[in-house]
Amino acid sequence: MDTKISTLSDEVAHDYSPYLKIYKDGRVERIAGIDSVPPSLDPRTGVESKDVVISPEKDVSARIFIPKTTTTSTVQKLPLLVYFHGGAFCIETPFSRSYHNFLNELVAEANVVAVSVHYRRAPEHPLPIAYEDSWESIKWAVSHFEGKGPEEWLNSNVDYNKVFFGGDSAGANIAHHMALRVSSEGLGGPKIVGLALIHPYFWGSEPIGSEETRVERRVMAEAIWRFACPTTSGSDDPLINPAKDPNLGKLSGDRVLVCVAEKDGLKDRGWYYQELLEKSGWRGTVEVDEIKEEDHVFHMLKPTCDNALLLIKKVASFINQA
Template sequence: MEPTKSDNGDVLHEFFPFFKVYKDGRVERMMPMEKLKVPPSEDAEVRSKDVTISTEPAVLARVFAPRGTGPAERLPVLIYIHGGGFSIGSAFHRVYHEYVSLLMARARVVAVSVEYRLAPENPIPACYDDAWAATRWALGHADGNGPDPWLNEHGDFGRVYITGDSAGANICHNVAVRAGWAGLPAGVRIAGMALVHPYFGGTDDDKMWLYMCPENGGLADPRLKPPPEDLARVGCEKVLVFVAQKDHLRGRGLWYREELKRSGWGGSVEVVEHEGESHVFHILKPQCDKALDLKDKLVDFLRGNAVGKA
């Protein structure tokens, strides 16, 4: 792609919805997140803390647990992966902190919200590698001897769920594929994966993904457009896909459902669509009726219940 000129005359390598990259390598984000980050919190229902998964590379996570958990009470384990076009967002962002807190309290799960490294400073596949490292770290508590006492004491690793939105949903799929290929530790079962408005290529966003992933396989890259052999190895038992009628990614969510069925994967997949809504509306306006409906259905899924149609 040819360089373009910014208003101040600097030469840009690229221009994308979430960031600009200048000729000197400087990255300017259109939606900076730093000022919107919040520390872990303690309240009447939820406690949270930050943990270090690894230092080289630096991978962090925020762990959530409900209060009032009995000493022998075991709860499902949720791995949450935030969205943001692989380049913005954070597990520590106020919106995601509050969203995961609410899911955790309503569904009564122990949650691990992944703080993966962002592109373009950390080119893809850093986000996939970090999410996989955090998932392996969480699942490493299945024998009760992991580094985090909350997961050791209260995690039921026979009921693990993975969920995320937009780019985070794409990363969730890639984590589930790695789980299918690599296998899971003894006693671990990934019961389900929920993908909210997932990104699987096929839109103008592909140019940004290819830029952020310098070593790529083009538009057929399996991380962008999952092939049948990867879909057949998705390492969970059921999948729930949320789509929104006005979302430019709607068609790719429906495509994923059909391709997953055709691949020979042995689980069950369901789609829930919200009419009249756009991409990640549940994050942008979390108190609207349909965002509350999405949340209710996701809570039901995490509880192992059947999910009704929107």
């Protein structure tokens, strides 16, 4: 009779399906966000993309997107959007089909240049590594301020008085912290105008709003955070809970857009973020836009639905607001 002897390599230590599994031998198996597509000239939107290496030693890179207008005009400089992808700090990349397509659509609609950042991910590279990689990527992008950087697309096409940070879920969390870091460390000449945060991943030990009855989602949100950031003090760490950050009122940028979804377990944190900013002494304006009947990052799962297109138009309008 044949018998199968279990080995350490196939024993699961942590099962976060349908996203990833961690085996007892330390191996990480990512289930979601593992597909990738090459940079291209998108025939539908006219958006062109290319990949660049920011730090070969750290495996930090980015995909840059430029809209069709850059090929027809040599005069107009465009806003820059530095974008951070979601995926619980653990999965997805700028090169996955969903993020590539999303940036194509957003860049075309907003008529901006975008740098979509590839930061190192947990658990192999636990937080705060993703924050450090993201900061290095921002510094690289704005190093083109005087037109003398290594990437001609950024030298020629960007108005560095109109820089925006954006992201979804964990990426929105990163964008928030990058804007805080600008306030303390500065970027020289470039001006951070605003933040576009889509379904931001913020949390806290005290439940608010609908979190009271969503026990399973609370458990998941807290588990993901501790998994991605094993050195954290918990759900009231300022990295995940803006209410506990004494520097919140120093956030860089004059405008913030927070997009939330009605069925998202993180929705109330988005609304609470608005309240916190308004009470912090921050002098900018913050707007929350809620889309009904949708859940967390629905625009990645249903990219062609009416509400996904509505979200893209909302972010584009925010960037182009006078």
